[in-house]
Amino acid sequence: MKLIQFSYFLLLFFSVTGQEKKIIPQFVSSTSIEANEYIDSDVFGFHYYIKNNVFYKQKGGELFQYKNLYLGKISKVDSQNPLKIVLFYEGFNTVVTLDNQLSESQIISFSKNSTTIVASAIGLASQNRLWVFNSLTMQLSLFDLLKLTHQPLAQPFQKTFQYYQADFNQFYWIEDTQLVYSCDVYGKVFSLGKVPAFTSIQFLSEKEVIYQWENKLYYYNLKEDKSTLIELDKKTFQSFRFKDQFLIIFTDNEISTYQIRLP
Incomplete structure (x- = not known):
């Protein structure tokens, strides 16, 4: 009898510990939206999105928009700073900065720069500068928005990248081999590991x-090489964004906000 009881508890132990750990977000709210691409939300409650190549900023009945018919498709939006939003029009090698009401602050054509720049990646950096990747030289640089000069950083890239992301102090990129790197504003490059x-x-x-x-969301720790499933109540979704412990999921016509606690 004791052997049977021991076997039962042993089986129960392994069935519990063997289960895949999951992160379960807590639903907070949802907002209807008509957009082609969701960009971000800020601390003031505004949502940023693109519809028919027009850039929008919206909260309730407040709506701002920016469109530029002469610069083609919006390739990238950097909304880290709500007072200086950056739109990148890669087809025209041009960046536009906007204020908090989406009025133009500055238009920069890299084609007119004293040093030839063919930009294929941009992001807002600290101290009124932009991260700019020059695909002509395969080199990352910092572009001064006031002086209109650029400072090359580190050595030219040896491989192309499939994804990049920038914050004020770091530029991250993922090579086609899934290897991950970052570069700081002083030009120091770090190898961060590999992602799935x-x-x-x-x-x-x-x-x-x-x-x-494959329509699932995961949290991944590069140091531990470990993925954890984030269990969503959405069967399909278009994109996501994480900020300040909140996870935002964008479907075709809705933004859903969840509170989430990561490991």
Whole structure:
């Protein structure tokens, strides 16, 4: 009898400990939205998105928009600073900065720069500068928005990258081999490890990412080489964004906000 009881508890132990650990977000709210691409939300409660190549900023009945018919498709939006939003029009090698009401502050054509720049990646850096990757020289640089000069950083890249992301102090990129690197504003390059295959991804820090793969969402720790499933109540979703312990999921016509606690 004791042997049977022991076997039962042993089986129960392994069935519990063998279960895959999951992160279960707590639903907070949802907002209807008509957009082609969701960009981000800020601390003031505004949502940023693109519809028909027009950039929008919206909260309730407040709505701002910016469109530029002469610069083609919006390739990238950097909304880290709500007072200086950066739009990148890669087809025209041009960056536009906007204020908090989406009025133009500055238009920069890299084609007119004294040193030839063919930009294929941009991001807002600290001290009124932009991260700019020059695909002509395969080199990352910092571009001064006031002086209109650029300072090359580190050595030219040896391989192309499939994804990049920038914050004020770091520029992250993922090579086609899934290897991950970062460069700081002083030009120091760091090797951060390797990430799993993904369809979309967001860096949270030098050692943490959230990524989407096959319509599932995962938290991944680069140091531990470990993925944890984030269990969503959405069967399909278009994109996601994580900020300040909140996870935002964008479907075709809705933004859903969840509170989430990461390991």
